[in-house]
Amino acid sequence: xxxxxxxxxxxxxxxxxxAVSQAGGAVPDPSRRQQLIYLLRQDCGSCHGMTLKGGLGxxxxxxxxxxxxAEDLAASILDGVPDTPMPPWRGEISEDEALWLAGQLLxxxxx
Amino acid sequence: MIxxxxxxxxxxxxxxxxxATARADGLRGTGDLGVVIERAGGSVLIVxxxxxTVLGRVTGLGDLSHASVVFSRDERYAYVxxxxxxxxxxxxxxxxxxxxxxxxxxxxxxxxxxxxxxxxVSNYTPGGVRIxxxxxxxxxxxxxxxxxxxxxxxxxxxxxxAPGGRFVFSLYDxxxxxxxxxxxxxxxxxxxxxxxxxxxxxxxxxLITGDGRFYIxxxxxxxxxxxxxxxxxxxxxxxIMDGYGKGEAxxxxxxxxxLEGWALADGRFFFPAIGRHEVLVADxxxxxxxxxxxxxxxxxxxxxxxxxxxxxxxxxxxLNDTVQVIDVPSLKIVKTFTPxxxxxxxxxxxxxxxxxxxxxxxxxxxxxxTRTLKxxxxxxxxxxxxxxxxxxxxxxxx
Numbered sequence: 391x392x393x394x395x396x397x398x399x400x401x402x403x404x405x406x407x408x409a410v411s412q413a414g415g416a417v418p419d420p421s422r423r424q425q426l427i428y429l430l431r432q433d434c435g436s437c438h439g440m441t442l443k444g445g446l447g448x449x450x451x452x453x454x455x456x457x458x459x460a461e462d463l464a465a466s467i468l469d470g471v472p473d474t475p476m477p478p479w480r481g482e483i484s485e486d487e488a489l490w491l492a493g494q495l496l497x498x499x500x501x
Numbered sequence: 502m503i504x505x506x507x508x509x510x511x512x513x514x515x516x517x518x519x520x521a522t523a524r525a526d527g528l529r530g531t532g533d534l535g536v537v538i539e540r541a542g543g544s545v546l547i548v549x550x551x552x553x554t555v556l557g558r559v560t561g562l563g564d565l566s567h568a569s570v571v572f573s574r575d576e577r578y579a580y581v582x583x584x585x586x587x588x589x590x591x592x593x594x595x596x597x598x599x600x601x602x603x604x605x606x607x608x609x610x611x612x613x614x615x616x617x618x619x620x621x622v623s624n625y626t627p628g629g630v631r632i633x634x635x636x637x638x639x640x641x642x643x644x645x646x647x648x649x650x651x652x653x654x655x656x657x658x659x660x661x662x663a664p665g666g667r668f669v670f671s672l673y674d675x676x677x678x679x680x681x682x683x684x685x686x687x688x689x690x691x692x693x694x695x696x697x698x699x700x701x702x703x704x705x706x707x708l709i710t711g712d713g714r715f716y717i718x719x720x721x722x723x724x725x726x727x728x729x730x731x732x733x734x735x736x737x738x739x740x741i742m743d744g745y746g747k748g749e750a751x752x753x754x755x756x757x758x759x760l761e762g763w764a765l766a767d768g769r770f771f772f773p774a775i776g777r778h779e780v781l782v783a784d785x786x787x788x789x790x791x792x793x794x795x796x797x798x799x800x801x802x803x804x805x806x807x808x809x810x811x812x813x814x815x816x817x818x819x820l821n822d823t824v825q826v827i828d829v830p831s832l833k834i835v836k837t838f839t840p841x842x843x844x845x846x847x848x849x850x851x852x853x854x855x856x857x858x859x860x861x862x863x864x865x866x867x868x869x870x871t872r873t874l875k876x877x878x879x880x881x882x883x884x885x886x887x888x889x890x891x892x893x894x895x896x897x898x899x
Contacts, residue, residue: 433755433756436756436818439566439607440564440566441564441585444626446656446658446673446757477754482819
């Protein structure tokens, strides 16, 4: 994808984006959203795969998460999952940001 | 338009580099070549370490978000294992993709047999090991990692080659270590599987020592490592470094350590602790802990310079902008660098006078002189991760 198309799609998503996420938390600003998606793909990706189809950790694609609640996913992001390698991200990711990320995962990320 | 222009420039640059490094008779060896994974673009760069240049790029390798490479024994071909189950064979001389299959849905790594005839891949989905003819990539064996009374399928990690045409690997979910002897596979014989036994909870990676004798699996779910002496017949599993966490709460691990390339130096093993910002030191004779070195963060790779004099260590997110160097005789950290965000991998040149370091978020490879500890050069690379030099072809377990 070239830079112009990225800019265009960022602008479109800015225009369309609701100020409050589906799950009810405040939506992070665009540059923070970009950081969070980068973190998701690169760093969550080291266990869940850069395309989120799973690795040592489970897949995070919408099909795999069907039926899960955003609040529960956000709680796993913030506090980790006991007895698994999933670490807590609280401190690096706020509660609103975790809810926003959970919403993105349930909806599916665009490329 | 701009893209076309850029492509043309790149082509010209590659042609120029090609000309600059080729000999008049058009022949060259491959002992100073290597492969660098560009994880975001599904491509690899072919590099050479004598003049430290990029020779070319090979594309179309699929999802390389986690990828590793082994080399044919003639050091001409590289086998690239991709996250999406892709197994690609690259000719380093012509810089062409000469074979490619999708052998599973989700893979983690691979190994090449001691005789160079078999390539094995460890898979997450479906969990198991698949083995292929190194020449043709035709399938020769398929081992399903099925464990427990309910017959569940386990992800497979820590796959290595072992002497005698064997491969050893660990079952992440199943907590076991298995070995397969595939010497006769290529001529139509069946693989001979040995379930060596119970390793412990959640083995996350494994390695074989350079002499091919000890296989060691790191355990995420327990404080300790599982070790197999392959010289014993039948081989048995022994626990080593038991309780190195001594019941202390673990720190969160934002990236799993890699055990491959772990360090044996001066009669001591150096390896990343898990959930602790330490490198552990064990006596290589009896595997007893003899020390710990406090580090900057959770170590990911702890790699010995080929002569064993230094250990270079990188770290997990969010402290992954740093590299530290341990001086082996004194067990002291002698240098801390900050090459930039997301240092993902390090590879020494065959005799260790230089080390290449991938700095993902700077789109750069930094090359250091390991004696002066100074950076000598940087190469632009798109989102680099793993760096693999052909000298691995002649080392057991790499």
